[in-house]
Amino acid sequence: MRSDPDLAEDAAQGSEAAYAELVRRHQARVRGMARRLTGSASDGDDIAQLTFLKAWQKIGTYTGGTFSAWICTICWREYLQLRRKQKIEIEFDETAEIIPFERTQSDEVGDQMDLTNALQKLTEAQRVCVTLCVAAGLSHREAADATGWPLGTVKSHVMRGVDALRKHLASSQVA
Amino acid sequence: MMREQEPYSDLTDLFTAEDRKLDPAPFVQDVMGGIRRKALMRRVLLGAVGLAGASVAAMQLPKLLSGWTGLDLALTKSVVDASKDASLLSTVDPLWLAVGGVVTLSLLAITTWERT
Numbered sequence: 001m002r003s004d005p006d007l008a009e010d011a012a013q014g015s016e017a018a019y020a021e022l023v024r025r026h027q028a029r030v031r032g033m034a035r036r037l038t039g040s041a042s043d044g045d046d047i048a049q050l051t052f053l054k055a056w057q058k059i060g061t062y063t064g065g066t067f068s069a070w071i072c073t074i075c076w077r078e079y080l081q082l083r084r085k086q087k088i089e090i091e092f093d094e095t096a097e098i099i100p101f102e103r104t105q106s107d108e109v110g111d112q113m114d115l116t117n118a119l120q121k122l123t124e125a126q127r128v129c130v131t132l133c134v135a136a137g138l139s140h141r142e143a144a145d146a147t148g149w150p151l152g153t154v155k156s157h158v159m160r161g162v163d164a165l166r167k168h169l170a171s172s173q174v175a
Numbered sequence: 176m177m178r179e180q181e182p183y184s185d186l187t188d189l190f191t192a193e194d195r196k197l198d199p200a201p202f203v204q205d206v207m208g209g210i211r212r213k214a215l216m217r218r219v220l221l222g223a224v225g226l227a228g229a230s231v232a233a234m235q236l237p238k239l240l241s242g243w244t245g246l247d248l249a250l251t252k253s254v255v256d257a258s259k260d261a262s263l264l265s266t267v268d269p270l271w272l273a274v275g276g277v278v279t280l281s282l283l284a285i286t287t288w289e290r291t
Contacts, residue, residue: 016207023203031202032194045202052206053213115189134183135190162183 004067012060019059022067023052029068029136030075036131037079039120047082051075072136073146118168125153126161133158134165 002018004025010018030051035044051074062070115135119127132143133154140158144151265272 016210019210020203020207023206024199027199027202027206028191028194028197031197032190048202049206049209053209056210115186115193134186135194137187137191158183162186165186 005062005064008059008062008067011056012062019056026068026071027052030071033072033075033131033136034079036116036119036135037076037128038082039116043082047075047078050078054078066142068136069138069142069146072132072138072142076132076146114169114172115165118165118172121168122161122164125157126164129154129157130161130165134162 002021004022007018007022011022027048031045031048033044034047034051035041038044038047051071055071055074058074119130122130128147129143132138132146133140138146140151140154143149143158144154147154261275265275
């Protein structure tokens with residue numbers, strides 16, 4: 001099986017087949033991460049799609065190392081961009097509060113995920129750090145680089161988030 | 176080497192199992208479709224801009240050619256006049272030939288120096 005850097009090199013030279021293989025390999029991780037950050041399956045998949053489109057444009061800048069950390073960093077930036085856009089839209093859209101959110105089938109599937117539900121009960125910083133380090137498998141250092149947060153902050157959010165997550169999961173199992 | 180997230184590897188496994196349930200095929204198709212659409216749009220845009228540029232250039236070509244003919248004549252005349260003036264100058268005073276030679280040699284020396 002070819003390594004991620006080899007495939008990325010081919011993709012940088014225009015090979016769509018090599019890039020499709022990279023997407024196939026990393027889509028689950030990126031979609032899972034985006035779904036957990038947004039708390040919505042459809043929004044998460046939209047962000048994951050934007051992430052891979054952006055990564056295709058920037059594939060030439062990938063200089064080796066962990067491909068998953070590189071793609072997750074792009075995903076994190078796309079998520080931040082969406083959040084900024086949404087805030088602006090809510091500020092200017094007076095009808096935003098009275099239009100009920102239309103739930104799709106994929107959202108209902110997303111609701112079935114116990115872990116995702118437990119994640120939503122964490123503080124935002126804990127959710128981000130747990131999503132990046134525990135769910136997406138980034139190291140604390142990689143997560144700190146991606147978010148721009150201090151390493152110690154990431155570590156403490158992960159540890160507290162993991163504790164809280166375990167408690168929520170245990171209580172949901174008891175219930 | 177032990178990774179630092181080992182203490183919660185059980186949770187990582189749960190998340191990974193959850194992610195594996197996601198069907199990759201439609202997502203990969205959507206992403207690659209988006210990439211192809213963008214590439215096609217880029218090609219069409221570049222082609223259209225190139226075609227427009229070529230059309231404008233083709234329309235301006237007669238004017239450019241007529242201008243070039245005039246310019247060509249003017250240039251040739253200037254070069255011939257300059258060489259005539261230079262030869263006249265050197266017949267009046269041969270010292271100008273020596274000055275010209277020194278300037279040429281200096282320029283050659285500087286060029287060679289800069290290259291190395």
